[in-house]
Amino acid sequence: xxxxxxxxxxxxxxxxxxxxxxxxxxxxxxxxxxxxxxxxxxxxxxxxxxxxxxxxxxxxxxxxxxxxxxxxxxxxxxxxxxxxxxxxxxxxxxxxxxxxxxxxxxxxxxxxxxxxxxxxxxxxxxxxxxxxxxxxxxxxxxxxxxxxxxxxxxxxxxxxxxxxxxxxxxxxxxxxxxxxxxxxxxxxxxxxxxxxxxxxxxxxxxxxxxxxxxxxxxxxxxxxxxxxxxxxxxxxxxxxxxxxxxxxxxxxxxxxxxxxxxxxxxxxxxxxxxxxxxxxxxxxxxxxxxxxxxxxxxxxxxxxxxxxxxxxxxxxxxxxxxxxxxxxxxxxxxxxxxxxx
Amino acid sequence: xxxxxxxxxxxxxxxxxxxxxxxxxxxxxxxxxxxxxxxxxxxxxxxxxxxxxxxxxxxxxxxxxxxxxxxxxxxxxxxxxxxxxxxxxxxxxxxxxxxxxxxxxxxxxxxxxxxxxxxxxxxxxxxxxxxxxxxxxxxxxxxxxxxxxxxxxxxxxxxxxxxxxxxxxxxxxxxxxxxxxxxxxxxxxxxxxxxxxxxxxxxxxxxxxxxxxxxxxxxxxxxxxxxxxxxxxxxxxxxxxxxxxxxxxxxxxxxxxxxxxxxxxxxxxx
Numbered sequence: 180x181x182x183x184x185x186x187x188x189x190x191x192x193x194x195x196x197x198x199x200x201x202x203x204x205x206x207x208x209x210x211x212x213x214x215x216x217x218x219x220x221x222x223x224x225x226x227x228x229x230x231x232x233x234x235x236x237x238x239x240x241x242x243x244x245x246x247x248x249x250x251x252x253x254x255x256x257x258x259x260x261x262x263x264x265x266x267x268x269x270x271x272x273x274x275x276x277x278x279x280x281x282x283x284x285x286x287x288x289x290x291x292x293x294x295x296x297x298x299x300x301x302x303x304x305x306x307x308x309x310x311x312x313x314x315x316x317x318x319x320x321x322x323x324x325x326x327x328x329x330x331x332x333x334x335x336x337x338x339x340x341x342x343x344x345x346x347x348x349x350x351x352x353x354x355x356x357x358x359x360x361x362x363x364x365x366x367x368x369x370x371x372x373x374x375x376x377x378x379x380x381x382x383x384x385x386x387x388x389x390x391x392x393x394x395x396x397x398x399x400x401x402x403x404x405x406x407x408x409x410x411x412x413x414x415x416x417x418x419x420x421x422x423x424x425x426x427x428x429x430x431x432x433x434x435x436x437x438x439x440x441x442x443x444x445x446x447x448x449x450x451x452x453x454x455x456x457x458x459x460x461x462x463x464x465x466x467x468x469x470x471x472x473x474x475x476x477x478x479x480x481x482x483x484x485x486x487x488x489x490x491x492x493x494x495x496x497x498x499x500x501x502x503x504x505x506x507x508x509x510x511x512x513x514x515x516x517x518x519x520x
Numbered sequence: 521x522x523x524x525x526x527x528x529x530x531x532x533x534x535x536x537x538x539x540x541x542x543x544x545x546x547x548x549x550x551x552x553x554x555x556x557x558x559x560x561x562x563x564x565x566x567x568x569x570x571x572x573x574x575x576x577x578x579x580x581x582x583x584x585x586x587x588x589x590x591x592x593x594x595x596x597x598x599x600x601x602x603x604x605x606x607x608x609x610x611x612x613x614x615x616x617x618x619x620x621x622x623x624x625x626x627x628x629x630x631x632x633x634x635x636x637x638x639x640x641x642x643x644x645x646x647x648x649x650x651x652x653x654x655x656x657x658x659x660x661x662x663x664x665x666x667x668x669x670x671x672x673x674x675x676x677x678x679x680x681x682x683x684x685x686x687x688x689x690x691x692x693x694x695x696x697x698x699x700x701x702x703x704x705x706x707x708x709x710x711x712x713x714x715x716x717x718x719x720x721x722x723x724x725x726x727x728x729x730x731x732x733x734x735x736x737x738x739x740x741x742x743x744x745x746x747x748x749x750x751x752x753x754x755x756x757x758x759x760x761x762x763x764x765x766x767x768x769x770x771x772x773x774x775x776x777x778x779x780x781x782x783x784x785x786x787x788x789x790x
Contacts, residue, residue: 229687229691231690251691257691264681264684266707267680277702278693
């Protein structure tokens, strides 16, 4: 049985539907990402699960218990906010101890638990620092520690890394995932960053306009986008209009092709395994670190092709005439409707 | 070089303006210590007589105490009523802040003479006979300090993410009320203190309402000062300087607390 069950959850503000008829299940210890663009309803959905917003209809079950109308303070849900929401009047120790003090635990127990969690998030020595004296990454670790120390049933993370610089973000996402796995903590993570969602999650729920358009493992979501939104939001898919898909691949719908799934060569003697071959000319070359992105102009449209920046591979230059090779399995037909998985 | 010239030029202007502003206070201070100061540049002599007379006058201490009672009473009423309203509006109904912004202008818009006459008319015929008592003054003073309390606290709140702080506290097991007490109030302490000191400074110096609404029936510090205007210029100067000293003390305390808070937040605690 699933640990968290969300059933037919709907929420609107002043006739504006934020999310509609949301259903999903999460297993104990799973790390789930709600991924989507700004305004798609992912944060409101998270806050509704936390009880910070009342829902219009539907239910949320945790470990078989219906918590839809349970008081926020009795849900035992930990949450990390994008703004950190740390208490500036308290130092690191007291911020983390806040929830434990409300539980009226003894001073000894509180001290032991707080110091343990401070060590876990690598903040030893910062116990007496006030919040304003910490960096963004340290603040977010305090927020994480504060949410974890009360041993919540579920951990909710509302874009906790979006205010941090790239280096700290990479370090923290690894730390969060490690801690989550160590504690076997059921976690729901809200983000608009597909890379973050891919790296951290067991499963991704892709949201658009208040609906979950696709759910699955990161690899599943990445390789099999169900519609144009999913294909454009995840990765840098080439989207082919219906008329071109029909003309070149005999598919009567829009199609998506991953840039790295196309093989470039000068002649077909270089490629042995392919289903379709088209002719084109390199119109632009971009070096993206470990990837070289070629923009190839065909008769009717352009395609991006990504190749590994490997010194032993053949390089192409602007205006080179090339052949593009495709395999049928890499040409992904797209559904036009949402809520179809 | 040009930078130094500009620097001196700016300093000269600032110190000249400060001197001009301080001159009347300095003159009053010297006058309050002088035995006689008539046609000469400097006084004939110096004395503590006026201060001894002032501090020895029971009426002065009574008036001071009355001023303190009505000021603190009005302030307590203001804080108790306004802080919850502002916090709730800020947290649950931000649209109300728009209306509150207009409402707080009313005490400034209506001249004290007009509103005091209105108040006298209302309460002289009312079943609630509070004309001439401290109660009417406390009520009136409450309205005067609304803008100061409101502005200080909303300014302080603008630096705090009330919503997230309260939500975070609730998720950790606190009730909304407890979250306000434990998390929000300590973080707007500076705003509350600012409101307290500004309000007390204004109320201790208030004369028009006190004179018209209660007069000598409940003699406050400013009404006492007014009644002593014909006694001796030296005596009233001593009174004014004493009043200034209190206000100055309040300002120093407020400034010290503000600086202490800022220092604490920028350093680690020990």
